[in-house]
Amino acid sequence: MRLFLRAVFAVLVLGISVPSLAKGVSETDLREHIAVLASDEFEGRKPGTEGEAKTVKYIAEQWAKAGLKPAAGDGSWFEPVPLIQRGRGEATYSFNAKGRKLRIVSDEIVLIGKEAEYAKKDLPVVFTGIGVKSDGSVGADVSGKLALVLFEADNAPAKMKSPRARREALIAAGAEGVIFVGDSQGNWPILRRQLLSRPIGLESREKRAKLEGAISTEFAVALVTAAGRDWDKLRAHAKGADYTGEALGIDADFNVMTDIYRFNSSNVIGKLSGKKKGSGAVLYMGHWDHLGICAPDDATDKICNGAVDNASGIAVLTEVAQRLAKKRHDRDIYFIATTAEESGLLGAYAYADKPVFPLEDIVISLNVDTIAIAGRNSKVAIIGRGTTSLDATVEAVARKTGRAIESSTDANDFIQRQDGWALAQKGVPALMVGGSFADLDLMQKFLGSDYHGPNDELTDQTELGGAAEDADLHIALGNYFADTRKYKVTKAGE
Structure with a gap:
């Protein structure tokens, strides 16, 4: 039954009551789960590894113990998510200008094809600056050509700052190849490492050029200089808001072999069945994955354990499930632990494209991520x-649990960086609620230090007080939104 997700505000604020939490979630409760999920034994929980197998098994066992029932499409806990990895294989290349082969002394180039083999001769090379103009459109003529793109894009419009957004815009404009130029003294090592780490993709949603890759600034300078151009002048031109790019008078020949590996990862899905069929559902979600073994072999610590990001979120979901399972609610309550969030919300997108229950039945989706901060x-x-009609309701529930409200929209800076975004684009009322993103200075401190590194480990200093309070808040939100008397929705047309 399709539900029109519009709150009946007659029951808002003054009509909200939240039952007291007889036993709140403790820091110890959360620490026990994080200690397992972020242990070296789980090897950083990268999809497609032994770490994944241990992770999803642990989550299913804990959710079963909490009282959830398996709810994947085949009746198990595990919903398959078909993923693909591409790794660098053998590659040969040459660049030519005015009939002569250019001599490039730098070898700082990484090339990866969309298919297992890519061969092309006389591919024109276009320098595109940051790739897009101030309105987000592509100014350069890149159709059937190779686009060289600056990795850093401080002057790009907000929605196009990410390399992925600019790459996809160039592909949509017809680019056959997209190669990013990284700063040799800054982001080139990061860019190179990302490409060599066999990045994971969701093949059903991939937007890839036939050839993709990266070169260092040193390589770019050598290339354009050999062709008789001035790199500094090109960079200066690229700073213009509506720079339209320019052909370099260079053609490229490529023969690129790419190692391709396809595999199934899993979203873990559990359910608490409600009493009133057709009344909708509450959805909790959080990603279980992290970066796996992420440092060089000679590093002292090679594992990105992901204690805060996002073992803490899975710990909260597990404790919330355990407490919500103590009574039967009116509405169904689903829990989803998603895969491959770190690779671009892939598990969430896979679920949004192929849900096990209708997305229009979701009265609220609550994502829990990176929660052990405040x-x-x-x-x-x-x-x-x-973005939804639920703000006042959520705030009223939060106040009933003794929490103050951060009323600014500053936290929306992260809206596209979390799994709820995949559902929001399908019209689902999807929110993240809690303390971690209320103090953005504190969040940025984490993002600038332990985030996505081997130091995101569980220690005695890991802050779990706010996470425990946020867990209690999510229990209160579940109790409220799963109750058809407290939170009412109307059918379309009523």
């Missing part, structure tokens, strides 16, 4: 504020 008594922020 201490106790932190304000509650809403990622997704202003």
Whole structure:
């Protein structure tokens, strides 16, 4: 039954009551789960590894113990998510200008094809600056050509700052190849490492050029200089807001072999069945994956354990499930632990494209991610504020649990970086609620230090006070939104 997701505000604020939590979630409760999920034994929980097998098994066992029932499409806990990895294989290349082969002394280039083999001769090379103009459109003529793109894009419009967004815009404009130029003294090592780490993709949604890759600034300078051009002048031109790019008078020949590996990862899905069929569902979600073994072989610590990101979120979901399972609610309550969030919300997108229950039945989706940041008594922020009709309701529930509200929209800076975004684009009322993103200075401190590195480990200093309070808040939200008397929705047309 399709539900029109419009709150009946007669029951808002003054009509909200939240039952007291007889036993709140403790820091110890959360620590026990994080200690397992972020242990070296789980090897950083990268999809397609032994770490994944241990992770999804642990989650299913804990959710079964909590009282959930398996709810994947085949009746198990595990919903398959077909993924693909591409790794660098053998590659030969040459660049030519005015009939002569250019001599490039740098070898700082990484090339990866869309298919297992890519061969092309006389591919024209176009320098595109950051790739897009101030309105987000592609100014350069890249159709059937190789686009050289600056990796850093401080002057790009907000929605196009990410390399992925600019790459996809160039592909949509017809680019046959897209190669990013990384700063040799800054982001080139990061860019190179990303490409060599066999990045994971969701093949059903991939937007890839036939050839993709990266070169260092040193390589770019050598290339354009050998062709008689001035790199500094090209960079200066690229700073213009509406730079339209320019052909370099260079053609390229490529023969690129790519190692391709296809495999199934898993979203873990559990359910608490409600009493009233057709009344909708509450959905909790959080990603289980992290980066796996992420440092060089000679590093002292090679594992990105992901204690905060996002073993903490899975720990909260597990404790919330355990407490919500103590009674039967009106609405169904689903829990989904998604795969491959770190690779671009892939598990969430896979679920949004092929849900096990109708997306239109979801009265609220609550994503839990990177939750062990803030201490106790932190304000509650809403990622997704202003995008649904639920802000006032969520705030009223939060206040009933003793929490203050962060009323700004600053946390929306992260709206596209979390799994709820995949559902929001399908019209689902999807929010992230809690304290971690209420203090963005505190969040940025984490993002600039332990985030996505071997130091994101569980220690005695890991802050779990705010996470415990956020867990209690999510229990209160579940109790409220799963109750058809407290939160009412109307059918379309009523």
